[in-house]
Amino acid sequence: MPYDLKPCAVPEPSATGDLTLFERVYPAPTHAYRSPFQRDRDRIVQSRAFRRLAGKTQVFTSRASDHFRSRLTHTIEVVQIAREVACALGLNEDLAETLALVHDIGHPPFGHAGERALDRCLQRHGRRFDHNLHALRITEHFEQRYAAHRGLNLTLAVREGIIKHSRDYNVATHPELADYFLDQSPPLEAQIIDLADEIAYLTADLDDGVESGLLEVSHIVRHVRILARCYAAVEREHPEIDDKYKFNESLQLMQNTLTEDLIANTRKNTAAIGAKSLADIRRHPRRLATFSPKVESERLQEKQYLYDTLYTCHALDLEHTKAEEVVTALFNFWVENPDELPEGYFEESEQEGLARVVADYIAGMTDAYILMQYAAIKRTIRR
Template identity: 75%
Template sequence: MATDLHRCAVVAEPGDLLLTRVYPAPFRPSRTPFQRDRERIVQARAFRRLAGKTQVFTSRASDHFRSRLTHTIEVAQIARAVAAALRLQEDLAETLALVHDIGHPPFGHAGERALDRCLKRHGSGFDHNIHALRIVEHFELRYAAHRGLNLTLGVREGIIKHSRDYSVEKHPDLAGFLLDQRPPLEAQLIDLADEISYLTADLDDGVESGLLEIGHICEHVEIVARCYKTVEREHVGVDEKFLFNEALQLMQNVLTDDLIENTARNTLAIGAESLADIRRHASRLALFSPEVEAQRLQEKQYLYDTLYTCPALEHEHDKAEEVVTALFDYWINDPEELPVSHFESVENQGLARVVADYIAGMTDSFILLQYAQIKRAVRR
């Protein structure tokens, strides 16, 4: 479905609310504000650390498995392609994709669950979107005049709202991010680009690891089976591995095209002519069609049943939770062992939050090194 939704995209004109920053920034005629935000994110230390954080498999398993960083790059490619097809603001979509996982702690979702449980014992919790906002607003130190990256409101809103809605009642500290309104389409499409990326990549890494078998996937995942049969007809006699690679690429294209077409269809159906129309709508408009959504859910359930909860990865998850919990408890009980820069923040932030912030910023290798050092210290 060819369409032009440029009127519904973020308008990148001087004075636009979403281009505002907390601190003044000099005008750069060679780059748009969202391009500058993209560069600030790519140059951030937290972004570089994504290379050392687990996506599904730890870096100890193989150099060929996706890290949180390579996953992020793949999401950015998909997000930009979708935005371009819909004639939205490509730079904003790409920037939001690049920053969407910057708040994740080490060890993937297992590390996040462990950190959340630790904080709940202290009356709080861990949310990687909110933590990402704190990273770009407070923890990154690159400028002489202020803390943080001084990103535009459009990017900071997208960090918070790309994957879920927050209420002002539960999160009054986020009131400045238009919580009573839908985010722009550029932000809405990020979570779905993320889904397309990992649905493709996790099957690929799962087969590469030996934990998943191509035949079993095709027996139980309808969209993969259909794509595999299509490429098998086109490449008779080709090795199964290469057919599977082709099938995954075709599946990614099917999911991406459906997201483009259905988002355009939904937006045109409500007669949207501006970003304000998108914001006022009762629900998000960036969605898969019902048929493809059912296929997505089937594949996602398959991955949970056969890969994410398999014994080999469950052992990794148990180890991750042990490491995160042990280190959290260690610094809670002996906060003076924290680095000076973190210990000095305890009075303003509270000990539990400071400890969680310190752990969340670690790579897999660094947290394992800290764990080993503390175990040796305890033995003494």
């Protein structure tokens, strides 16, 4: 593969004064046996925001069943895939693992429904909610574990990956991100995270959808091409096993198919441009971590199937409506009654603006905690 970033110590900045991928905002001594990215990984895992992922919705709320994925269990599945891809491609596995661990840390409660509601609330105040940028705020500002500074003091490579793993930004609209190479492509370790995320949830959401009773295996097999292909292969090899085991085996085969295709196609893409270094990756105008055309078509077809049959189904639509009601009501309440915010947030509003601070407070909550706050505020309003 084109390059390998496996330092055991933080290198000196270049002669031009440019930041290196291993540099932190605040100087930190090197560690005797942990690389910079391993230290970043440990800082993320020990953060409060990471622990709260256990109480945040992936697709189904944890109140419905202990078997459904939470944001935390989904994150662990993304880590497994990201490390596998990084290892196969000769990339830095520690960086890939760290980016996978942090990729969802900025999500608010109630999954994408909560994020949409929070974004709509902020738009009324001329602001937006972006979970990637919120993740950066968490790691740079909200986490307080060190005496000398706020934030986790992560390396530049991890901070860049937090921002750019799933989308690109430009300096005209986000001048505050100018230090993150916005005119260049991110390293491959960051590029693979978004697709590892896709592989994880495309597999898991079919599994949880069947577990919930909202999807039927027979319907999935008839309508999802990649799963049908895998199911037929499993039936040929294990015609005698129960249908539920055929489905489980098919999901595993589908995940392996997607993962192996990502590895093979990314290797093909980097070879095609003759990439030998990170600079070659950065200069290329398009992302090189992609699926092959056939598998990309199947991925999009499955994604549309999940949207049509699961994400927008009546049962989940009721949950989404409730989520939007809770988030909107709490946002409006604290904007109208800022003195009801916790003391630290009230003080922050003078620098960040009240709407942003209220959104920050809500975004950090777990599903259970935000429902407790909603119940308490409803009692306050009734009084």
